[in-house]
Amino acid sequence: MTGSGFIKGMLLTLRHFIQTYLDDLRYGFKKYSPAVDNFNERQGTRAEGAFTVQYPEEKLAMPERFRFIPFLVVEDYDHPDRPGKDWCTSCGICAKVCPPQCIWIVRSNDPATGRPVPEPEAFFIDIDICMNCGFCAEYCPFDAIKMDHDYELASYDRTTNHIFDKPKLSKELKYWKTIAPTRAVAEAQARGGWDHKDAQKEARRGPKKAEEVAPTAPSAATREEVRARKAEADAPKPAPAPTAVAEAPKSASNTAEGAKPWTESEDEKEKRKAAALARKAARAAKRGE
Amino acid sequence: MIDVAPEQQDLKQATIAEAIADLKMRFPGAVSDDTREGYSGVIVDKAKLLDVARYIHDALGFDYLSSATAVDYLGEGVHSSDHIEMVYHAYRTSGGGALVFKTQTDREACEVPSLTPIWKGADFQEREAWDLYGVRFTGHPNLRRILLWEGFHGFPMRKDWKEAYYESDHKPFESRWPAGHVHRSEEKTIFGHNVVYPADIDLSRLSDVSDASIYADFGLGVDAQRVGGSEGIATDQIMVNMGPHHPSTHGVFRMLMKLDGETVTSLEPIMGYLHRNHEKIGERNTFLQNIPFTDRLDYISSMGNNHGYVLAVEQLLARGAKWNPPTYRTEVLRVLMVELTRIVNHLWAIGFWLNDLGAFFTPVLYFIQERERILDFFETVAGSRMMCNYMRFGGVFADLPDRMRSVANLLNDRVRDYDTMQFLTEMINERIPRTIDELDEYLTTNDIVQVRSKGVGYLSREDAINYSTAGPLLRGSGVAYDIRRADPYSIYPELDFDVAVEYSGDMYARYMVRLKEMRESVRILKQILPRLEYTKGESVTSDFAYSGKVPVGEAYGRVENGKGELGFYVVAAGDKKQVANPWRYHVRAPSFINLTPLGVMSRGAKVADVVAILGSIDIVLGETDR
Numbered sequence: 001m002t003g004s005g006f007i008k009g010m011l012l013t014l015r016h017f018i019q020t021y022l023d024d025l026r027y028g029f030k031k032y033s034p035a036v037d038n039f040n041e042r043q044g045t046r047a048e049g050a051f052t053v054q055y056p057e058e059k060l061a062m063p064e065r066f067r068f069i070p071f072l073v074v075e076d077y078d079h080p081d082r083p084g085k086d087w088c089t090s091c092g093i094c095a096k097v098c099p100p101q102c103i104w105i106v107r108s109n110d111p112a113t114g115r116p117v118p119e120p121e122a123f124f125i126d127i128d129i130c131m132n133c134g135f136c137a138e139y140c141p142f143d144a145i146k147m148d149h150d151y152e153l154a155s156y157d158r159t160t161n162h163i164f165d166k167p168k169l170s171k172e173l174k175y176w177k178t179i180a181p182t183r184a185v186a187e188a189q190a191r192g193g194w195d196h197k198d199a200q201k202e203a204r205r206g207p208k209k210a211e212e213v214a215p216t217a218p219s220a221a222t223r224e225e226v227r228a229r230k231a232e233a234d235a236p237k238p239a240p241a242p243t244a245v246a247e248a249p250k251s252a253s254n255t256a257e258g259a260k261p262w263t264e265s266e267d268e269k270e271k272r273k274a275a276a277l278a279r280k281a282a283r284a285a286k287r288g289e
Numbered sequence: 290m291i292d293v294a295p296e297q298q299d300l301k302q303a304t305i306a307e308a309i310a311d312l313k314m315r316f317p318g319a320v321s322d323d324t325r326e327g328y329s330g331v332i333v334d335k336a337k338l339l340d341v342a343r344y345i346h347d348a349l350g351f352d353y354l355s356s357a358t359a360v361d362y363l364g365e366g367v368h369s370s371d372h373i374e375m376v377y378h379a380y381r382t383s384g385g386g387a388l389v390f391k392t393q394t395d396r397e398a399c400e401v402p403s404l405t406p407i408w409k410g411a412d413f414q415e416r417e418a419w420d421l422y423g424v425r426f427t428g429h430p431n432l433r434r435i436l437l438w439e440g441f442h443g444f445p446m447r448k449d450w451k452e453a454y455y456e457s458d459h460k461p462f463e464s465r466w467p468a469g470h471v472h473r474s475e476e477k478t479i480f481g482h483n484v485v486y487p488a489d490i491d492l493s494r495l496s497d498v499s500d501a502s503i504y505a506d507f508g509l510g511v512d513a514q515r516v517g518g519s520e521g522i523a524t525d526q527i528m529v530n531m532g533p534h535h536p537s538t539h540g541v542f543r544m545l546m547k548l549d550g551e552t553v554t555s556l557e558p559i560m561g562y563l564h565r566n567h568e569k570i571g572e573r574n575t576f577l578q579n580i581p582f583t584d585r586l587d588y589i590s591s592m593g594n595n596h597g598y599v600l601a602v603e604q605l606l607a608r609g610a611k612w613n614p615p616t617y618r619t620e621v622l623r624v625l626m627v628e629l630t631r632i633v634n635h636l637w638a639i640g641f642w643l644n645d646l647g648a649f650f651t652p653v654l655y656f657i658q659e660r661e662r663i664l665d666f667f668e669t670v671a672g673s674r675m676m677c678n679y680m681r682f683g684g685v686f687a688d689l690p691d692r693m694r695s696v697a698n699l700l701n702d703r704v705r706d707y708d709t710m711q712f713l714t715e716m717i718n719e720r721i722p723r724t725i726d727e728l729d730e731y732l733t734t735n736d737i738v739q740v741r742s743k744g745v746g747y748l749s750r751e752d753a754i755n756y757s758t759a760g761p762l763l764r765g766s767g768v769a770y771d772i773r774r775a776d777p778y779s780i781y782p783e784l785d786f787d788v789a790v791e792y793s794g795d796m797y798a799r800y801m802v803r804l805k806e807m808r809e810s811v812r813i814l815k816q817i818l819p820r821l822e823y824t825k826g827e828s829v830t831s832d833f834a835y836s837g838k839v840p841v842g843e844a845y846g847r848v849e850n851g852k853g854e855l856g857f858y859v860v861a862a863g864d865k866k867q868v869a870n871p872w873r874y875h876v877r878a879p880s881f882i883n884l885t886p887l888g889v890m891s892r893g894a895k896v897a898d899v900v901a902i903l904g905s906i907d908i909v910l911g912e913t914d915r
Binding site: 002003004005006008009012016034039040043044045046047053056057058059060061062063064065066067090092093095096097098099101103104105106107116122124126131132133134135138139147149150163178179180181182 | 460461462464465466467468469470471473574577578579580581582651655658661662665668669670671672673676678686687690693694695696697698699700701702703704705706707712715716719720727730731732733734735736737738739835836
């Protein structure tokens, strides 16, 4: 019959229209209230009707693998031994694999010997060029560069704000454990503990020997070094203490008002770092006595 | 129809090897094997090219010219003499592999006979080769630049051409490490240093005349640049530019139409407004670095783009000594992803086509609801909703996570947590089929859809093949040609599905093909679910290193993407056995080649129909313009 298809279509539209309000009834007209924990259903496979997310009053949290602009992992600022130490060894793999070539690294050299030190002197990422592919994080042999979850980066001036330097890129390991709990645990298991690979190596070698070795520690400049490191990585290593790995923190609760949970001023970072170093010095002094 | 002699009938069934043997016998001296390491097919003397091509088409039955592209061999390595080579991949629409034939010309004269008299599908592809490589095609009806503008200086895909902000031939750039003192390219590499102006140009008197020749050739006899004055245009036909900035053109696409009242008498598609020379970027990149770039071609179906590219490179890698082919689970995951992508693509295509028909955004928003859930899945597995960058050579980025769990990080973040397999099962068994049924019920019998689309935008079966169209456009014209069946790859041979085909060749047929294809995709996905269960635990990671190299040779990988045949022609060449960067990286873009018959399909249609005809082809400008 002429027009029947048209009527069918209108009925379907009507059904969708009504479904939108059924949800309101279901949640007692508090569909969007933060007090009602219904996000899983509203955005799931059984959702009907409108599926709008009321940004910014509510936001879709990102899954663990989400990737948006890399950051550099540094040791926690209140780490007992190495507060704020870079995990990056400036081997340059991320800069080489980066498809749009947005990573710049200045490798540091020991002023006395002139040999490379496994630590970047400077590290830059031009976030206007970055294509968020995640290759840097995927191919980093030290888990030192990771993809961030913070996508709210709009700024008024691209020329001054969009080249991220090392202080701006650095985030604590703690932060990575928060945004990617299962991956952080898996990576720690692969490394053999929560510590950086080199730190674990030093720990195994003992403190004295470590001091001699440190300046010449590999920076993956040559193929031999890479191979040697690979062989080492393949070698059986002691399994991490289960307690150490299992302590991955739960997601940060988001009750804080105003600021992003993980934003911390440079001053505060420095304060925590200084406090941790002071504690370390105190310990050393105690041991000395 | 002309009766074919029985022996010729046999030739149409001949294998590729038999066909090549026959060619060499028929054209002694003009056809020779391509003996370079890792290459296949034949090299044809360019003087005889037209005859040989006609024989390939008429007698050997290779009626479908999939890809025609140029390669610039300059200097180093296995290719001792500098030359430009045209590479053609011809297929039979009855199925089977490619007959690859090539012809060579020197870089200075650079002239090759056009194959447009045999395959009209060569039209745009030859224009692209002229535009980017400067190959002059004798006999081409309309040899003008297609992606760049008339008056562009030089041929950018040639190996000795350097782009603005050129830094070095290959990535990784030396300036990044170990002394990577950051700079913006415009600070160090001054734009002007890389730009070459023609000797006779006067910069103070520049004016844009790039369109003058297009208008002149359009046959109105009116100088459209100088319209105005007292008398106006003294004709009953007028010329109208639709686009490049027009909401109905799905991006920056332009159609130049000659109108008689409301009726289109001729139409020419003009493109290139989003051109970024993707292929040149691809040749600067390493093989690995190209994967995320393929996401940006047809950004609606990035998983499919990834698949095509890794298949091409895997063909090259398979010749190397150390090569672990993808595991079964890898293939299962890949098919899972590309079939979900196909559903997304078709929902999107039908939705926007309905926008073009006037059903403004109501249906498309219903479809987006399903698309959102599928993209949520992609985001959880691959890390991004659209720029998935999921596949690797011999593997994928990562296996499915056990749970699709999000993590609170920003203020007001609301967390979700689902079991991955349960989510997938509910999507595939309930949600997606329900939406397709709803779509079917809503639209298939809708009077407006039927009246607007039946008999409009007609493309005959012969034209569809001859114009090298692909995907729903080809199958809507009655050609049951689906690469997943005709030239199978991955695990498609063992999967049970039908090739969607419709015979009326109009917009409605294309809509029906998309609808059926979504149902077939669901059918495939239902077979994938148990395979996901019993392959659990199998490794899916790639062992391709960050600096991995690829054995020399050529490869053409093609997949049936949502929009049609997506092909990647990749050449690895150099003086070593293995190279890190592709010598040639060509994308056979369905969105681009499917536009070739747009003029034919639009002739006689109304202006409002042209909008819908374009929508029924389903293009994405990221892929059209590359």
